[in-house]
Amino acid sequence: MKFLKPLAVAFLLPATFSSLQAKSNFNAMLSTEVRTILSQDTLSWKSPLPFDKDVKVGKLKNGFTYYIRKNSEPEKRVTMYLGIKVGSILETEEERGLAHFLEHMNFNGLKHFPKNALVDYLQKAGVRFGSDLNAYTSFNETVYQLPIPSDDPELLKNGLQVMRDWAQDAMLQNDEIDKERGIIMEEMRGSRGAGQRIQDQMLPVLFNGSLYSERLPIGTEKVVMGFKHQLIRDFHQKWYRPDLQSIVIVGDIDAQAIEKEVIRLFSDMKVNKKIAPRKDFNLDLLNKNQFKVITDAEMPQTIGRIIIKHPKAEVNTVGDYRTSLLQGVFNQVMNGRLREIGQKPDSPFLQSMISIGDFMDLLDAMTLAVVPKPEKLEESTKSVIRELKRFEEFGITESEFQRALAMYAKGNEMSYQERDKVKSDTYVNSYLNHFLKGDAAMSVEDEYNLTKQLLPTLTLKEVEAIGKKYYAEINRDIVIVGPEKDKDKMPTESVVNSWFDAVGKEKLTAYEDQVSKLPLLAKEPVKGAVTAVKTIDAIGSKELTLSNGVKVVLKPTTFKNDQILISASSEGGHSLYEDKDYLNASNAAGIVSSSGIGQLNAVEIRKYLAGKNVGISPSIGERTEGISGSTDKEGLKTAFELIYAYFTQPRLDDDIFQGIIEKTVASMENREDDPAFVYRTAINKALYGDNIRKNNPSAEQIKSIDKDRTLEIFKERFADASGFTFTIVGSFTEDEIKPYLEQYLASLPSSNTKEQARDLKILPPAKGLQVIVNKGKEAKAQVSLAYMGDYTYNDDENMAMDALESVLSIKLLERLREDESGVYGTGASASYSKFPTGRYSFNIGFGTSVDKYQSLINSAVDEINKIKKNGPTQVDLDKFIIEKTRQYELDLKENGYWLGQISGAYRLKEDPTLVLKYLDQLKKVNISAVKAVAEKYLKEDKLFKFILLPEETK
Structure with a gap:
């Protein structure tokens, strides 16, 4: 069973840093031109977002809500969710953990499925417990999920009965309750560690000292192990009621027939004579700043977060949706700049982030986060603040703005292209969030049309204005987490504030958007040819042999409307290199793929690929080297250019190489304090001794990686394409893809040398230990x-x-x-x-x-x-x-x-x-x-x- 995951150590937790000046009113930035466009297209600024017209929605007399939709992706399957507006926030002090405990109990005895019969029955139908059949409890809701085959009428009928039993008919027998106590204690025990200890100290800050910080869904050991049986029955009767519940059913079904069954099954649910009010627990702003330093002996690295909290902005109208697009553009631009800084050898941080978005479903926030290199917290924090100050002072460039719009437009087109291939789970989650959180539930068509209509109305000035609006000086939380040994080095609040002041006094220059006008390849390769074709009719495939010996296996499909997957491999890998070259060889592909390629450096290639649905990457494993990736039809030429470039024009820019080595070494500091790392290391040592190929490298070994040798090995592995077999699967025809095979694959270098991977004979002991x-x-x-x-x-x-x-x-x-x-x-x-x-x-x-x-x-x-x-x-x-x-x-x-x-x-x-x-x-x-x-x-x-x-x- 799932429950809310620990928040403390994950890098992308709500994080934030602060601002330097008063902000202008964002709405004042909405130009007359934009408002006119909206009104001309009959889209009023305050028009509600359209609801998906293809879903049946109803509410029974007892208050129970249902959403039902026919969808044939995948065929012969249906996904059913039961959403209940009941979570840990509703618990009293004596009930802490009962919402989550009750979720467990719904798998341990229902009216029609006593004891463990539910899991047993569904496993016999091919439903996997824990992956298909599951549930989770959060602060404000409990959700049960059941995906099942829909081509078995009996199973479908019983699946609906399971949902009905989950809604109100848990048996809650004494012996089953007592058995479950130990299981939940082990769930609780498993989450304990540095993350949990840090989270316990962080939550009062994140949740502004509200009740949320005292209502983690897992509960407390005292309650879990000691509550009286009747208490959970009372909690169940009080909160598991129809007016707080909804069923969502999407799949390959007869929606009208299913609706009748839902009405039949759920109309008789009990309604309490005296209904307890379901209070909404909000997170109030404190209108002050908070500061917290947390250290732990098992924390391997320092993480700095700054969270600037704002009232939650619902996305219910056209204007709300448009604002969310502006936020997304801002996020893309700022994180693009941070990525560029992070690629440089002198970058002070390992990771960084700036983001405007939802905060715990309770507020909105601008979140900033840094994972600094050792001893670089101040420089890292200043680096991120500096980019926000640069943004405030000089704004963003037109090229950055247009690139972000292109990325949005491409994503929008991709979603629309696959509109008849949308999986049922996607729809289920949309309708579930509509019931639980009041989120909009637009159809794919409506979202596509609205996005396409609104993107051209966005202006650069509005993006700048929204960034300035969220980068505020009040309601700012600064949370720094780090190793216990660095406790005396951690800054005070006044010191961190001085960092802001120092950056505020710096004289900055405007950001320069580095974009190359050069093509990826210096020249087009000399075209080769297909020399042999072998049909594999049984699986609808063809094996093509190219003039340079490369084999290509094609399998056109209609599973997606515009998805093409590519995989290629050849025997050899880093097994062919001696131990002294192992680290150079095993890291070659990762390092080279992080650098530029062809005529473009790392920054330029990222921008070159913006707005394209293309991703190609090389790999070198122990026994093979390969290429893998994906594209759509529009990106086919680019995908094959990238493949050709990795074979013939790889590059390893010195700044990228140095940056990777420095980051890797920096990330290794304090790892010996992490129990999981020490455990893995001991296992490897016991199985393989000191073999360099089976153990984590030391910092000194990482520093010994040689740039020139790394690139040389990469070139060696891809010098002869004749041993490669490419597999290409997806939405293409042979005629569409053949020109690219001839131009870019048949022209790859070939010496027809057959290689075989080496048997390294690195084995664990013959006897257990x-x-x-x-x-x-x-x-x-x-x-x-x-x-x-x-x-x-x-x-x-x-x-x-x-x-x-x-x-x-x-x-x-x-x-x-x-x-x-x-x-x-x-x-x-x-x-x-x-x-x-x-x-x-x-x-x-x-x-x-x-x-x-x-x-x-x-x-x-x-x-x-x-x-x-x-x-x-x-x-x-x-x-x-x-x-x-x-x-x-x-x-x-x-x-x-x-x-x-x-x-x-x-x-x-x-x-x-x-x-x-x-x-x-x-x-x-x-x-x-x-x-x-x-x-x-x-x-x-x-x-x-x-x-x-x-x-x-x-």
């Missing part, structure tokens, strides 16, 4: 169990291994979570490889309390032994088969799936048509096959145990 790591202050344990060894790679073995992963995950959840209340989440995962030799890794992971980890390990191993002895139950195996069958039905309609299957088949030297035999292979898996792989691979002497415990546990 145990490693206990003591790091961290919280009283919790993290357990990773792994079986590793040689593997017989074939279709039957792979399918049986996948089934073992699934059935064991079911048993681990039933035993460790439901029966023993010892974990919040757990599961098994299997991975296996064919080259250089067959290898497997079978893993189990969970977090728990320090006093329970050993008994839970024993329980996990016991479940493994049961499968080894008896095999899985047929019921659990059937769950695996139906889940994979249903997922396969969806996968076959996805470009990404076909790209992976075809490119993977060529890389593994297998028949690409085998994908069509998946269901036949799936039907063959049986109890004895799963039992056999469990016996073969989950051997006691192959078990590796890795355990993370707090420092004081010895």
Whole structure:
């Protein structure tokens, strides 16, 4: 079950920094010309945003609301959400955590699905618990989600019954409540750490000392472990009522028939005689500034945030929507400038951000954030403030403005192009937010037309005005978080204020927008040709051989209206380089792709690609090098130019190289204070010793990366294209794409040298072992169990291994979570490889309390032994088969799936048509096959145990 995630350490948390002068009234900037345009097009400034006309909306007499829409993407599926305007903010002190607890209980016994029958029933229908079937609790709402097949009338009927039971018919039995206490405690325990400790100190500032800071949905240990059973029943009766609920149903359904069922099922919901008022809890502005420094021993880096809070501006009218577009343009321009600074070697920060937007659904805010390099907090903060001052003083350039508009226009066109391919989940979320938050729910067509109409009316001066409006001096929170060891170095509020004053006195120059007029390529390549064509009719594909030996596999599809995916690989990778060159080779692609390409440097290429739906990137792995990316039809030429340039005109600008090395080294400081890093390091060390290829590099090793050698290796890996196979999947025809293949792929350099990746023979110990790591202050344990060894790679073995992963995950959840209340989440995962030799890794992971980890390990191993002895139950195996069958039905309609299957088949030297035999292979898996792989691979002497415990546990 999901609940509101910790807020503290995530970089993009609400963050902010302040302003220097009084702001003009933004609305005064709205020109007469703009108002005239709007009125001429019959769009009144105050006109409400249009509601999607294709959704059925109704309200029953008892106050229950429903949204129903037919949508066939994906086919034979329906997504149902139950939204309830009940969250942790409604709890009393004695009820803290009950909204979230109640969400859990709705999976532990309903009127028509007692005990754990709900999860069991839905798993038998192919619905995955935790990914498909899920729920979350936030401050102001609780939401349940259920995506199911819609081609089974019985399942569809029962799915609606589940929603009805969730709405008001939880059983809330004493024994089930008591069992769930431990599970929620483990959920609570899992979130503990530096993030939670920092969050606890930060929330009173973020929430202005309001009730929100004391109502995290997870609740308190005292309440969770000690509340009386009747209290949660009273809470349920008080708040789970029809006037606070809505069902949203979108999918491949008969909307009229579903509406009748909803009316039948939900009309009899009880209405309390005395209705408790559902108060709206707002976040009031304090009209003063706040300052907070927080340090923690496990915080690996410093983060500075400045949040300038403003009253929440609803987006309900045409004018509101237009204002949101202006905010978006401002954000794009300012963050583009920060990216340029961040690419320079002398940049003081690792990351930075400026953004105007929503703040916790309660306010609006201008948020500024910096992750400085060590000892560079002052310089980083000043750097971001300086850009806002430069903006205030000189504004933005016309080229920046037009580029941002082009990006918006392109995104708008892309959305409209795919309007008949919109997934049901997208619609569900829109209608859900309409009910819960009052957000607009426009149709794709309406949003497209409105955006297209409004974009040309935006003016540069208005963008400048909105930035100045939000960059205010009052209601400004400054929050600085950092490592405990730097506590004495942290600034005071007066010191930070002096930074603003210092920047305010600086003499600045206007921003210069660096845009190149040069084409990407110095000259067009000499055209090659297609020399052979092989049809693969079974999967609707063709394999083309080009004049330089490059192979191209084409699969045109209609799954999207304008999406083309590209993947290419060749054998070799950094396995061909000695250990002394490993860091140069393994980092070559990442470093080169961050630099410029062809005739354009890093800044110029970013601006060149603005307004284009194109992304191409190179990679060098252990055994292969490759190219991957995506484009639309309009961007095809650019995509192939980029591919050609990476092969023939890569570049590594010195400032980019130095900047990457400095940032990487800076980001490594204090990592030894992070328990998760220490844990991973210990695991790698135990498995692979000091091998440079399997361990995290040191700062000195990163500094040793050689720029010239890095570029040289990159060029070597892409010097001979003859070994590459390109897979291209998506919305194109052969005639449309063939000219680009001949011009840009058939012209790639070729020496027809066949390379093979090297077998490095870096393997873990043949026998299992145990490693206990003591790091961290919280009283919790993290357990990773792994079986590793040689593997017989074939279709039957792979399918049986996948089934073992699934059935064991079911048993681990039933035993460790439901029966023993010892974990919040757990599961098994299997991975296996064919080259250089067959290898497997079978893993189990969970977090728990320090006093329970050993008994839970024993329980996990016991479940493994049961499968080894008896095999899985047929019921659990059937769950695996139906889940994979249903997922396969969806996968076959996805470009990404076909790209992976075809490119993977060529890389593994297998028949690409085998994908069509998946269901036949799936039907063959049986109890004895799963039992056999469990016996073969989950051997006691192959078990590796890795355990993370707090420092004081010895």
